[in-house]
Amino acid sequence: MAPQIPQNPQHQLSTIHHNWHSVPTILMILSSLWVFETPNSIIERGHFDKAKKQLQRIHGVADIQAKFNNLVHASAASKEVEHP
Numbered sequence: 181m182a183p184q185i186p187q188n189p190q191h192q193l194s195t196i197h198h199n200w201h202s203v204p205t206i207l208m209i210l211s212s213l214w215v216f217e218t219p220n221s222i223i224e225r226g227h228f229d230k231a232k233k234q235l236q237r238i239h240g241v242a243d244i245q246a247k248f249n250n251l252v253h254a255s256a257a258s259k260e261v262e263h264p
Contacts, residue, residue: 219248223255 219238222231231251235244 219251220255223251228252 217234219231219234222234228248232244232248235248235251236242239247
């Protein structure tokens with residue numbers, strides 16, 4: 181039977197360190213499956229009825245018109261800004 185050669189401890193630490201780099205990536209990919217659309221992003225795409233329903237669901241009340249109007253106004257204002 182051949183004697184086992186001990187592995188370099190530096191190599192083991194480097195392998196463990198390298199493997200931990202993939203954990204945040206995996207977590208981000210998995211969490212993106214549960215991220216819901218925001219009312220802002222829905223309004224940006226022009227789906228106003230869907231945005232109202234999302235606001236009602238988030239706030240738990242039917243009367244969200246003032247909040248919806250604020251979001252629409254903010255969206256329109258952001259489109260007017262010229263980006264460098």
